Amino acid sequence: MYTPHDFRRMFATEAVTGGLPVHIAARILGHMTLTTTQAYLAVFQDDLVRTYRGFLDRRRADRPQDEYREPTEQWHDFQQHLELRKVSLGTCGRPYGTPCKHEHACIRCPVLQMDPRQKPRLTEIIQNLRERIREARANGWLGEVEGLQGSFDAAMAKLSSLKRSPTDGRPQLVDLGMPVFTTMHPRPGGDREGPANQP
Template sequence: MPLLFQYDRSGEISAMNGEFLRKCLNDILDATGLTDADGCPLDFDPHDFRRIFITDAIRSGLPPHIAQVIAGHSDINTTMGYNAIYPAEAIEAHRAFIARRRALRPSEEYRTPTSEEWDAFLGHFERRKLSVGICARAFGTSCIHEHACIRCSMLRPDPAQRARLTEIRDNLLARLTEAEREGWLGEIEGLEISLAGAQEKLALLDAEQARTRRTVDLGMPSFANLAGRTSTADQP
């Protein structure tokens, strides 16, 4: 794998160890004659330059996950913690992105909409409101289930309408039982699809409710564990 600090040892690429890098760094500091505010010689460790290196590398276009490998971090969030992003740079980067996007998109997309187009846009969101939730389909798209909303994956059920969903499911069960008893084979398949949709929406509500109520016990970290994690995550 590529190494950040390496040398050719008889035709074999070898990594420079930390002690060698510290010695090189101290030799450079001694040669500069620089001192700190108290007049003492500067004392740096390779780890002190990690924030500078990662920030400069990512700003120069290096993918964060590559910087993670070079830094030896097991979690990319650790790497991004060393990446110093300044508000002015973030704003300029966003403006540059918007400018590139507008240059690629047709100019007519940025014209002022007519009153009819604006009314159609607002009407789309009004028509998304359903008795058991909301339709999540995008603007300008048609209903794929001919308004059989209980079957549709775009239906986002409202937890407050659980009782109504339960009533719909029970009604579908009763109708399915009747169709099977009377031999209405043409209705059985449609009722089964609708019943599966209702049960899926109820299961979705149950899963969401369980997720919001679930608590995770993180335990109480000890000083020994914290020290161990810091030393292993931030090795140069």
């Protein structure tokens, strides 16, 4: 059994999937916002794909043919950049066209995006750095100790961030606590002063 509202929804869906712009449908239905109209639309996956392909075909027909060019050498450079971003501990986050500022010392680099699956490898690196620091101190190589200590601190920070981040990739709930409300007292001049517990 249908209700009048069902017919409004059917009209909105048929009109928009038939090519009527959604903002025009919103005016016809008397909606104040597009969000309300979009809630009326029952757009299914095949409708979405068909409509988008039709949109692309119309755009390509209107665009001059000489604007469709083969990928240039710059595209290959861009692809190579993405390949070079893959490192043993994860992915280098540096933008395209920028050099590596840390001479490929990824463990120190703040733009390294750690892969959680590489946690055992990171643990091995930390253990190796700890042993090298011990050896350098025993031999009095103080310059070596300073450099290794910087790498060790950076590695420990990355390990700590891996422990804080979820391993399954899903967002986790964060308890922000209950908000605390304070009483405001009016000043003699009419404006308000700070909370009551402040001097």
